[in-house]
Amino acid sequence: MDDRPGYLAVLTASLALKSVNILAVQVHTTEAGAIDDFLVDAPDALTEDDLVAAVEKGRGRHAWVTRTEARELADWPTRTLALASRLVRDPDSLGDALSALLGADAVIWRPAPGQDRYGANRGGMRLVDPTGGTYEISRPAPTFTPAEYARAQALVDLAATVVRQAADQVTLVLADGEEIRVRPAVRDDLAAVTAMHDRCTPLTRYHRYMTGSAVPAAARIERTLDRERGVTLVALAADDRVVATATLAAEGAIGEIALLVEDAWQRRGIGTALLRRLVAHGERAGYAALVAHTHADNTAVLATLRRLGRSALTSERDDTVVSVTVPLVPTPVGGQPKTSAAST
16 A cells, blocks of 8 residues: 555554454555555455455555464564574474465575575565575565565574584594584683683793783683674583684684684694684685784694695794784585475
C-alpha cells in the first residue's frame, strides 16, 4: 500500500468489518513502497478471496494470502533467534533454516557466484556464501523484501562463522604423546591468558614483547584477543590451562605475527604448529606476507620460523632485532566441497 498517513488505519478498519483479528504486523520498506505483512485470525467462513477483497477495499494492492501454522505466532526476532540457535548447534541445517525463515520451496547451493548474487528479485534470492559459492532461494510468492534478504544473509554468515570456528578447533598430539587443543581465542580467555603470562619467565615475556619483562597490563593482553584486529590462537592443555598463544595482527597487506609459549611447554613443537596455522589463516585472508620481529639471540623462534618451510623467507637485522618476512600465496576461501541441496 502507499506509505501515507492514515492508509494503514483504512486497511485495518476494512479487515475489522470482516471480523478479522490482526495478531502481528511487519512493515517492509522497499523502493516501490511499503509492503505490510499481516498475521491474522479470520473466521472459518471467510474465504481467501473474501480476505483479498477486504484488503483491496482497504486500499491494499497485490494481496497474497496463505494459511499459516502455529509457529508463526512467535514474533520475528524470536523465530530468527531460534533458527540462529539451531545453526550454532548444527550449521549443516542452513538449508532448512533458510526455508523456514523465508517460506521457500527451494534452497540450492551452487559452487560459483552468480549474477545479482547480493540481492533479491521477485521470485528468487541470491545470497553470497562467505566460504565460497552462492545460495539460490525461490518461492512462488510473495516477492522477497530487503528485510528478508538481510535476515537470510545474516543466517548464512552465522553458519559460515560456525563452520570456520569448528574447522579451526583441532587437537594436536605432541611427540611425547600428550594432547593439546588449539582454537581461536575469545575475550573470555583473558584470565587464562593472563595467568599464562604470570607463569612465564621474565626472559620469555621479554622475547615476546621485545621491551620489558613484566606481565603486560590487562588492557594490552585484551587487545590481542580483539578479533577485529586480527586473530589469536590459544593452545590448551588437558586441564584447560592456556599454555601458548600465537597472534596475527593486521597491518594493511602485511600481517604481523608473534608467539608466546609457556616455558614448561617449549621445544615440544607447539610453536611450529601454531605458526603454521597462522600462515594458513593469512593466506585465506589474502595477506601478501607475514612478518615477525624478534631478538637476534632468540634462536628458538628463529628456528621455528625456518621450520615453516618457506624457501623465499627473508630476514633483516637492525642492531639486536631481526625481522623475518614470510611470503604468502593468497588462496580463495573454500573449505570442504559442498553438495547442492534443496529444502522444502
